[in-house]
Amino acid sequence: MVLPEGRRARRTRERHAAVHALMDKGVSHSGIMAELHLDPKTVRKFMRAATADELIGTGPTGGRQTSLDGHAAYLTARFNEGCTSANVLHQELAERGLTISERTVRRFVHRLRDRAKPTSHPPVPKAREVTGWILTHPDNRPEVDRVALKELRDRCPDLDAASEFVARFAVMLVNLRGKDELEQWTTDAEAGSLPELRGFAAGLRKDWDAVMAGLSLHWNSGPVEGHVNRIKMLKRQMFGRAKPDLLRKRVLLAS
Incomplete structure (x- = not known):
């Protein structure tokens, strides 16, 4: 029986693949640190390793030197034959002339049992995480x-459709293509199978002129909103400290 790799080994392989994928793109050491949120020493270790096997090691003990070295293959073979009792295996090792504690053998057997368990599914990502992935620019x-x-989109057609609609709308929003593309986007959303997008499209229809202006004209209410936010900040700073006449002077002099 071939035992599946443990969670730590799988994570090591995933990190090694991610680090070397960024290296192939020319990303620097500091860039890989920022991209994968890893410690500098960890990144350097993964960069130096040609393969993930160098980091994982071989054998059930993960490449570390233990008092079971030279007997791990025997224990693994006996475990695969169906002998999973640490007490029995400890007695057999004693008969082979090895002086070792039963606790050490028990820990080794526990590792074999953990690796023999079916691989568990990765945790389901939270809705907020998936939303962040969809709304983030692909280049970032x-x-x-x-x-x-990509795995989620392959498994869920509705999520794949929603991601496509979001990407199309983002292009209109950033490049102000509403005049050419908004009508088609809204029509597609209304004809789609996602009730949330159908409701959003209905809301666009109710204020169509304003939406069209926002997605096609370079003018916007950003400066006005900025002034309003600045005045509110001044009001909070002046609350309980001065009368309205001083507040008025601060607003006018700061503009």
């Missing part, structure tokens, strides 16, 4: 998030 999306989002 980390490799790990990109792969996770």
Whole structure:
């Protein structure tokens, strides 16, 4: 029986693949640190390793030197034959002339049992995480998030459709293409199977002229909103400290 790798080994392989994928793109050491949120020493270790096997090691003990070295293969073979009792295996090792504590053998057997368990499914990402992946610009999306989002889109047609609609709307919003594309986008959303998008499209229809202006004209209410926010900040700073006449002077002099 071939035992599946443990969670730590799988994570090591995933990190090694992500680090070397960024290296192939020419990303620097500091860039890989920021992209994968890893410690500098950890990144350097993964960069130096040609393969993930160098980091994982071989054998059930993960490459570490233990008092079971030279007998691990025997224990693994006996475990695969069906002998899973640590007491029995400890007695057999004693008969082979090995002096070792039963606790050490028990820990080794526990590792074999853990690796023999079926691989558990990865945790389901939270809705907020998936929303962040969808709303992030593809060029700024980390490799790990990109792969996770692709897997989710492959499994869920509704999520795939929603991601496509969001991407199309983002292009209109950033490039002000509403005059050419808003009508088609809204029609597609109304004819789609997602009730949330159908409701959003209905809301666009109710204030169509304003939406069209926002997605096609360069003018916007940003400066006005900025002045309003600044005045509110001054009001909070002056609350309980001065009368309205001083507040008025601060507003006028700061503009």
